[in-house]
Amino acid sequence: MRVEVVMAWPDHFRSARLDLPEGATVAQAVAAAALPDMQGVVGYAVHGVNASGGQRLLDGDRVELLRPLSIDPxxxxxxxxxxxxG
Structure with missing residues (x-):
């Protein structure tokens, strides 16, 4: 199955398209992507919905790496x- 792992920080954007075995998890996808600057990641989302590292992925999923908020909403x-x- 094909998935994409995306990191979109204010100053840079990185992504990796991966071919993973069926049943792969968010954590496995993130590890396989091996994107630099991972120390700022505080969570994950799949298509904009919070996800855990153990969540199983489906073909075509997009895993988003989440950074800390810069200001309280x-x-x-x-x-x-x-x-x-205005």
């Missing part, structure tokens, strides 16, 4: 609300 909303419209 509640704090960001407060700042936008305080700055007014």
């Amino acid at each position: 509640k704090q960001a909303r407060r700042r936008r609300a305080q700055s007014g419209p």
